[in-house]
Amino acid sequence: MLQSFDRSSRVSKYFCHSCKIFGLSSVVIGSGHHFRLNSAMKEIKIKGGSNADPHPLNDETHAQLSCAIQGCTASNVQCTPEIEKKYVHRVYDAIAPHFSSTRFAKWPKVASFLSSLPLGSLVLDAGCGNGKYLGYNSNCFFIGCDISAQLIKICNERGHEVLVADAVNLPYRTGFGDAAISIAVLHHLSTENRRKKAIEELIRVVKKGGLVLITVWAVEQEDKSLLTKWMPLSEKYVEEWVGPGSPRVRSPSSMALESIPEMNENNSGICLKDSKENLTGSIPENKPPPSQSENDLANCNHENLLKTQQEYFVPWHLPYHRAEVSGTSASALASGLAKKDDKKAAVVYNRYYHVFSEGELEGLISGMDNAVVVDRFYDKSNWCIVLEKLV
Template sequence: AYCLALVESINGLLVGTLKLMLVSVGRAVKLLDRAPFGEFGLPIRGICILHSVDLFKPMKDNELVSYLGLRAYTKANVENSMAMEGEQTSLSPVGIGSTPEIEKKYVHRVYDAIAPHFSSTRFAKWPKVASFLNSLPLGSLVLDAGCGNGKYLGLNPDCFFIGCDISEPLVKICADRDNEVVVADAVNLPYRTGFGDAAISIAVLHHLSTEIRRRKAIEELVRVVKTGGFVLITVWAAEQEDRSLLTKWTPLNDKYVEEWIGPGSPRVRSPSSFTLQSIPESMEGMNSKEHMQDGSQISGEETGGNAADDQKSQHEYFVPWHLPYHRAEVSGASASAIASGLARKDDNKGAVVYNRYYHVFGEGELERLASGIKNAMVVDQFFDKSNWCIVLQKIG
């Protein structure tokens, strides 16, 4: 009986191993079909495959880099022009160098500062996103643009995932979890055209401050998937299920106007004159439970006046994030952020308060942006947990 049980255990192990081998072969075949050797695609500047102790691990084999279809990305590269000097590529010229200041300060710098705490609150998977990923065929290559802490990377074990994010600390967190990730800008993805089978952009587009940049991000998602591939996009909705939330966020309206940050950007005060003292309080970030939308527990003083009327046309907000004093990342960096006006102390809550920029989407806005995208059609659209969501399919 003991020998029989041992044989059955060995057989089970062999079957499991064989299944894993078949999945790996399926993935390899997908990659081989997608990018045969000799098809070098875009210029390579030293790929960053992040799955080791080092934050950036250069791959020495340029053929393999081109084979994977990726392009070099370090923080320095992202901050410079996306195209090599004197060369033309099909990628958008819009990179971090032309990013509006409001995004640099109230999105990039904030997420860099709160990354560990933010990651600790991001673990629940949205059922709709999980359903989309689990519906993909065996061996599909999924590109996650704005992957955050990588909670969706590897969700479907039968697919291969590559993530990217503009926040280097968040990318480091993903890398430490053995995910394949790169530092990259959502409006200029580092992949060849038609590289992936599917792409997702979960809670990313609402951090882009101009319609041009939001449209470009959608174009990039469509560009990097193959014909017939699908793209899932979710954004915060202006039509919040709890309407009282909108009166508790800080709207970026005329009372903040001193200068334009950039063409099409919301009007806010210049960094030298802007103060966070009027920003309302928030309970977000004070516990480890994630809600289906980040602002589900924001509270504070109402903006007053005809708030309900203002909300009809108001789409630009600051949403607070409380970083507790006891967190390890509250150190010299936070002191510097407070001194520069990026954050403020809230002794009542025992936290450093950062504010994130959001453009909340009105009904139909996301569909209108996507409807003008070349070679793409909307195949599904829905409202879920105070988010507008669409699924696009790339057509020939």
């Protein structure tokens, strides 16, 4: 009972801190601590949102939330670049129900991490998506956040404690959680400074000794053929670039925008042996295997590009029968955010990804003195690290 009271108290403090950040008032309702945010947040009707209004958070509201503390300028790392607004935020809001229907399997490594946490731990899931990890360990308490209001709506309908928030500006007080996870999130941030800031935020919000698990897509894909199905950006976006209009025009690419089977997206189906490394200086034993044949990429004229390219648009095919042709999809098609693929009977949306090379994730925390990497591993085409907060 004491533990329950303590956890309830911590949640109340969380909501108070949330209001201070956004300059809003909040109300904690019922034993489940469901909440609503008043004032400017009235526009974000998560619980009562209508399917006809898939974008309760427009770009301007996103910018206000991301820059609630400081003015939004191009040099402010917390200001969302246009490429993320258009090819991450808007896309995930548009595909949320279909995306959620494909996201139910738990990754064994993430499940193992959550199962290992002490009884009563408060876990913060930054970029929780449809909430598939929220509540995984019944002995822990979970709070999730995501930039997509439509994914948060799905989480809310499932009874999870969630809110709309940006990964580079988490609405939790310092030292609030016992652990934090960021699963397949950082690769959607378009600059190194924003990726680094997101890691700093994850470290900030856990207490001393708290653990942080981060996973990102790897450029070293087990199935190299996946890279041929992604559209490479010809040049990296300018550091901290924020501006009106569309992102920079990329050079024409002969790469076909083909469908990625959802069950195999970013997963070739090859199961590598579990292995961990406590950073003794050696390379992980389960480093991604080399190409099985020198001819693996022979049919692709982009071999050199594939070796160095890290910026991609990864397509999501939303079947016509799942698309709101009269609403979201029609608007996306009209604005150029999405395209029709009549052969596959789908509306195609592009999602921005920065895929990580080996050691890049650890490199982002090399200058931080308040955390240390206690584990690193490669798991099903993902680079993963576990951090421990020192102070």
